Amino acid sequence: MIEKGFKGNNFYKIWLLGLALVAANGIYFYMRQLDEGLGITGMSRDISWGFYISNFTFLVGVAASAVMLVIPYYLHHYKKFDKVVIFGEWLAVGAVLMCGLFIMADMGQPQRAFNILLHPTPGSVLFWDMNVLTGYVAINFVVGWNTLKSEQSGLKLPGWVKPLVFISIPWAVGIHTVTAFLYAGLPGRHLWLTAIMAPRFLASAFASGPAFLLILLHVVKKTTRYEVEPDAISTLSKIMIYGMIVNIFFYSMEFFTAFYSNIPDHKETLQYLFFGLDGHDKLVPWVRTSAVLGIIGVIMLLFKKVRQTEGLLILGALLIFISTYIDKGMALVIGGFIPSTLGEVTEYTITYPELSISLGIWAIGFFTISVFFKMTINIRRSI
């Protein structure tokens, strides 16, 4: 089956080769990181998690959003998602794969990673996060693979797969809730210490995941002329808009609580992110861009006419994707460390090796997603 994922025209082959090169560059810099230590990244004593963990957090959301396809299709028998569900599952598989790689890249002693299993610690959220992510990638892979196999052979989906599909629903909510708990339970990190961290994570996931999928399906359509049901696209875009509206709503709640209560600890990080603190404002342009793009994206797509124009819909999805990526993939994790627990502002600058490794991981993710998408399309065409 998998060999069908490598069959395509020259453009597709060049695309895969390009990704492999970017991945190789990432691996080269990862070897250097293994050799020289995490000192080659921009992380510091004050900002002890950086771009790796940011990307990890964002991608857990992308993975979790597959549930937004599974629920309508399997629970509500929304048949128009028939063709699109599997792409959501592949996206989840690719996203969790990247999550794992980002965690490995972030570890100071990756060769000791199995200590997490050797000394299981149920009190640690990280222990649970590892378990739920591993389980989630397995479930999605098995479900996706068997769905495609049954499509190919024309036989019914094996009976044992269905329960897995239903387990995947709470499991998807679980992975992002547990990931939010990594942050939301730490004393002294006030940006993260919020009870709506998990709901916020889910809301932004249900915006960023469908946005990502819409963009990918558009690229698929342009390059392979493979199309899914137009109604599925329209439903997916509605899910994305609802997700983004709730996300913006939740974010504004944080503003209210911080600024109306006037508690300095709660205000300071938001001040840093949106206005700058003690003369430091490196993230301000990014965060403001994120806010503006997110709001423009939502307002734009509220109009049915805009949503029905393919180019504009993809533009809107792109705006929302970029907005959530900056918010969760940069501001949230790095911002959480500013100001430091000693009240000082240390800023974070990504380094070239760190960026190369991250791009390499994204390339591996895109490679996986491309192959799985291509396999699905080729098999469906051959039926």
Place this chain on the structure above:
Amino acid sequence: MFKMYSKIKVFTGVFIFLALATFPFWNKVFIVSKTNYEMPDANIKPALAFARENGFSGCIEDRAFMRAKHMKLLNHWRNEVVRENKKTYINSKGEHFNKSLTGTCLKCHSNKEEFCDSCHTSAGVKPYCFDCHITGIQNTNQLNSKAEAIHEIK
């Protein structure tokens, strides 16, 4: 499903992958282990003499035990010292020792190059103990003088 030609390709791929992934293992079994090394008797004698001078009957356990199990013993020690705050080792003869690689073992076996490295190198093992634990000879005057003391006994 797989056609025959793809099956061959797939299995070749899997085989190459497994061969590469398990290379360190085969390397150790078939290549490194062929290299002979001599049991370093010579440099144990001064250590023994040094231990006796300091009131111990000899090494903490007998030679056969130490040769076969020193890594297990050290691993056990490190867990007990670091995690359980149990810092004294009582050997089969009832003698008390401080559980310490550099503070006990290497006080007598003070020449790490001869005593540890000679075997480790030819056996192809790279213990990372000494990434952190500081061996005396090259680093401190205090241990240098101990080493000199041993050489005098020799």
Place this chain on the structure above:
Amino acid sequence: MKLNNEVNRKEFLKLSGVAALLGFGGPLAFKIYASGEFDAAESNSKVRYGMAVDTRKCKEGCTDCASACHLKHNVPDHKSKKNEIKWIWKEPAKHLFQDRDYNIEAEFSADMPFLTLCNHCKNPSCVRVCPTQATWKRKDDGIVMMDYHRCIGCRFCMAACPYGSRSFNYAEPRKGIAKLNPDFPTRTRGVVEKCNFCEEIIGTGKNPYCVQSCKEGALTFGNLNDPDSEIRKLLKNNPSIKRKAGLGTEPSVFYLV
């Protein structure tokens, strides 16, 4: 009231944990809970080591304690703020006690250098988050320990510590050590490290190096659970404060003011 809170938290964690673990087999769940250091925060040992820093005696410009500690523990100096490692150091008072009005509460000034180190909290949040029990609270004396052999370098503990007491070895530690102390190991790259209350010497009745090295007698180390200990007498007879008391971590380092 306080006791109740603690018990409730413990019960809650246990119940939710057990509920979550049921899928993995109930007996296993209990075994994991029983064996771990998970309960350590609530242990009632006879000994709980702590320190009193007399800010009135601590001399400005003097760093004897930090020098002694860093020399004895092979703490590297990488000459870079990014890769910095420190176990004990001085920090302006306003950074340690952020919620004071320094214009009015003038017992000490905002920029007065105060000593800071790991608080060896009674409820350490760093211990709670560690996925491998590479950091844990020692049951018999309350010291928050580090196992450098086990740490995977995920830096979750650094995010969880509300005091900034932990450092990560971004760089090769030995490159930053001018003079090696052969009696104490260095660390390996890629692990987190912090003050260990001189765990290696206090067993023999000695004071930690920082206390030993202080000529002003500004540092007092002792058992907080013994009402007759010197540290308890000091805390009885002098006004004291501790860092971020509202977070419930219950630091074991007190500042006499």
